[in-house]
Amino acid sequence: MSGKNVSSDFDKFAGNTELKKNVATIIRRGEAAHAYIIEGGQGSGKTMFAHLFAAALICEGKGDGALPCGVCTPCRKVERGVHPDVITVDRGDRATLGIDTIREVRADAFILPSESERKIYIIEDAHLMTKDAQNAFLQVLEEPPSYAVFLLTCTEPLRLLPTVRSRAPTLRLRPLTADEIEEFLLLKEGAKARRLRDSDREGWDELIVASGGMPGVALTLLSGGLKERRRERTLAVKLLCGLISGSSEALVSINPGAGNILRREDAKQLVKDMADALRDMLAVKRSKAAPLCFFAKRDTAQKAAMPYTVADIVRAADAIDELYLSLERNAYVTGALAAAGAKMRQGR
Numbered sequence: 001m002s003g004k005n006v007s008s009d010f011d012k013f014a015g016n017t018e019l020k021k022n023v024a025t026i027i028r029r030g031e032a033a034h035a036y037i038i039e040g041g042q043g044s045g046k047t048m049f050a051h052l053f054a055a056a057l058i059c060e061g062k063g064d065g066a067l068p069c070g071v072c073t074p075c076r077k078v079e080r081g082v083h084p085d086v087i088t089v090d091r092g093d094r095a096t097l098g099i100d101t102i103r104e105v106r107a108d109a110f111i112l113p114s115e116s117e118r119k120i121y122i123i124e125d126a127h128l129m130t131k132d133a134q135n136a137f138l139q140v141l142e143e144p145p146s147y148a149v150f151l152l153t154c155t156e157p158l159r160l161l162p163t164v165r166s167r168a169p170t171l172r173l174r175p176l177t178a179d180e181i182e183e184f185l186l187l188k189e190g191a192k193a194r195r196l197r198d199s200d201r202e203g204w205d206e207l208i209v210a211s212g213g214m215p216g217v218a219l220t221l222l223s224g225g226l227k228e229r230r231r232e233r234t235l236a237v238k239l240l241c242g243l244i245s246g247s248s249e250a251l252v253s254i255n256p257g258a259g260n261i262l263r264r265e266d267a268k269q270l271v272k273d274m275a276d277a278l279r280d281m282l283a284v285k286r287s288k289a290a291p292l293c294f295f296a297k298r299d300t301a302q303k304a305a306m307p308y309t310v311a312d313i314v315r316a317a318d319a320i321d322e323l324y325l326s327l328e329r330n331a332y333v334t335g336a337l338a339a340a341g342a343k344m345r346q347g348r
Contacts, residue, residue: 010052011066013045014184014215015176023171024067027056033169035141035150037126039157040173043216046153049173050122053151054078054086058116074116084114090124097125102133106140109148119148126152127159134161141167175213182208184215189222196222206230206296233294236273237304243341244308244316267333271324278317281305285313312344319343 010020026032036053040046052068055078061069068075077083089105091097105121113119123129129137141150141164152168154160176184185193197204203226210229211218221229241247276294280301283290295301305313323340327333 010056010068013049013052015180016049016173019171019173023053024056027053027067032057032149034144034148035152035168037157037160037165037168037170038151038153038173039170040153040155041175041212041214042155043211043214043218043220044173044175045215046155046173047122047124049171050151050153051078051086054120054122054149057118057120057149058083058085083116085116085119086122087120088122088124091128095128097123097129097133099130099132099136102129102136106136109140110145113147117147119145120151121148122151122153124153125155127154127156129160131161134164138163138167176215177213178208181211181213181215181218185218185222188215188219192222202296209292209294209296212293232270233273236270237277239270239337240274240277240316241304241307243319243337244312244344246341246345264327264330264333267337268324268327271320271327275317275320275324277301277304278313278320281308282310282313282317285310315346316344 010024013020038046038050038053040049055068055070055075058074058078059068060072060074068078070076070079074083078086081088087105087108089097089101091101105123109119109121111119138161140148144150150168152160152164157165157170186197196207207218207221207226210221210226210233273294280292280294281304283292284298284301284305292298292301295304308316319340322343323336326336326339
């Protein structure tokens with residue numbers, strides 16, 4: 001359990017204007033619940049939002065100005081990650097969040113706050129709590145101390161037990177639009193963002209699309225991750241087309257020995273990329289104006305889709321959905337990819 005540095009007010013959190021407004025209204029009225037699930041994709045800013053929520057709950061300047069005010073002592077302490085009543089719970093280098101950690105949280109929750117009227121626990125990656133840990137957590141979630149608030153960040157809420165989800169309203173952080181991501185980068189990383197935008201417009205456009213609307217991902221790409229992400233996305237399209245057509249040259253890339261797919265999580269990201277590419281390929285087949293979510297340029301999507309019929313693409317999309325579920329069930333990566341390719345080619 002620890003503290004972390006955060007920004008000082010909701011206004012500095014990109015996008016999600018309506019959600020920020022609703023949360024501020026709930027806090028100003030004193031109607032905050034004892035627990036919330038903060039759901040969003042990787043890089044959506046869940047942890048930052050949770051810390052802002054925590055700061056707003058104990059802020060001493062709840063007037064008509066910014067919330068949290070970022071000026072009062074509690075706000076400044078939360079921003080520096082040193083407030084004793086705002087406690088971050090994470091899994092460290094472990095794959096799951098176990099029962100021992102949650103038992104510590106449960107015991108600590110019944111110790112009165114040190115400085116504020118509230119005691120707030122930010123449980124990161126709550127979906128990675130083991131079943132035993134979730135059941136232990138329920139014991140305090142069902143009858144929490146009056147001063148306790150639990151903020152659970154997660155990317156996969158369905159991995160939380162229904163009994164946990166039923167006791168914590170969900171706050172969903174939506175992906176930002178392309179314009180919002182662009183504005184965010186220019187405000188956050190002005191000079192660096194402008195250099196890329198002005199010197200490599202194609203790279204800038206690809207970064208915006210590749211971020212998936214996630215500000216954290218956009219920052220990573222801008223800070224040097226774009227080249228690797230381009231390689232991953234190129235591989236996704238190459239592999240997808242190889243699976244549909246049965247190209248032996250493309251199919252060799254599914255061999256882990258080729259150095260392209262080494263971990264299950266990498267394979268799952270690759271499958272997500274293929275799903276997004278298929279969505280764009282179908283979109284350009286059916287409409288001249290449908291927005292794209294994977295390809296930065298419409299003509300690139302049209303070129304990728306050209307060799308295939310709508311039926312080919314729909315069949316491939318169904319196979320990709322099944323492939324992702326197979327990987328979730330720990331299927332052998334190479335075998336699952338090969339099986340997906342066979343399904344894609346049925347009826348061609």
